[in-house]
Amino acid sequence: TQLLEQSPQFLSIQEGENLTVYCNSSSVFSSLQWYRQEPGEGPVLLVTVVTGGEVKKLKRLTFQFGDARKDSSLHITAAQPGDTGLYLCAGAGTSGTYKYIFGTGTRLKVLA
Amino acid sequence: SAVISQKPSRDICQRGTSLTIQCQVDSQVTMMFWYRQQPGQSLTLIATANQGSEATYESGFVIDKFPISRPNLTFSTLTVSNMSPEDSSIYLCSVEDGNTGELFFGEGSRLTVL
Numbered sequence: 001t002q003l004l005e006q007s008p009q010f011l012s013i014q015e016g017e018n019l020t021v022y023c024n025s026s027s028v029f030s031s032l033q034w035y036r037q038e039p040g041e042g043p044v045l046l047v048t049v050v051t052g053g054e055v056k057k058l059k060r061l062t063f064q065f066g067d068a069r070k071d072s073s074l075h076i077t078a079a080q081p082g083d084t085g086l087y088l089c090a091g092a093g094t095s096g097t098y099k100y101i102f103g104t105g106t107r108l109k110v111l112a
Numbered sequence: 113s114a115v116i117s118q119k120p121s122r123d124i125c126q127r128g129t130s131l132t133i134q135c136q137v138d139s140q141v142t143m144m145f146w147y148r149q150q151p152g153q154s155l156t157l158i159a160t161a162n163q164g165s166e167a168t169y170e171s172g173f174v175i176d177k178f179p180i181s182r183p184n185l186t187f188s189t190l191t192v193s194n195m196s197p198e199d200s201s202i203y204l205c206s207v208e209d210g211n212t213g214e215l216f217f218g219e220g221s222r223l224t225v226l
Contacts, residue, residue, distance in 0.1 A: 042217025
């Protein structure tokens with residue numbers, strides 16, 4: 001069974017601080033996605049990474065896919081209250097399955 | 113992109129009753145997915161619904177408890193049967209963009225079972 005463990009589980013920081021969220025697995029994924037979910041809403045895609053070692057930037061967010069495609073990280077620079085939410089990584093298997101495995105989630109709160 | 117509407121957005125139900133959640137997509141899609149999100153937790157896939165065939169259930173989920181219909185390419189329903197307080201969750205409908213792999217989600221249906 002493929003599992004995606006995220007750390008930390010909870011994070012409360014002050015506005016302006018930097019943070020990194022990790023998504024780890026013992027399994028290889030063909031691609032990995034990061035979603036953000038706000039209360040009362042469904043998750044919304046932030047980015048998809050496909051190639052091992054790939055780095056993608058989305059404004060203050062930097063995403064990296066591990067060289068072995070088993071792990072990923074999300075780094076937020078100068079966090080803002082609008083970054084508050086539940087961050088979820090989701091991996092697509094390599095066996096051709098269409099199913100996405102969601103990580104355990106990281107709940108971020110950025111205080112003004 | 114896809115716009116997904118779910119009904120109801122929330123409901124409070126009595127133990128032993130059943131509730132059907134509806135999911136409407138603004139475009140035709142081959143597969144629709146139903147997820148459960150327990151309070152403060154991540155998403156767990158319940159089943160995949162293809163039009164014209166029986167839904168495929170994930171380990172731990174059975175058709176008798178979560179019957180699914182998929183009458184056409186834009187609509188699906190999930191029924192939560194014989195509910196207990198452990199079924200209190202957010203249930204999310206989702207579709208995939210076949211080109212990008214992006215998942216689009218409805219806003220979810222928050223069920224509370226008393």
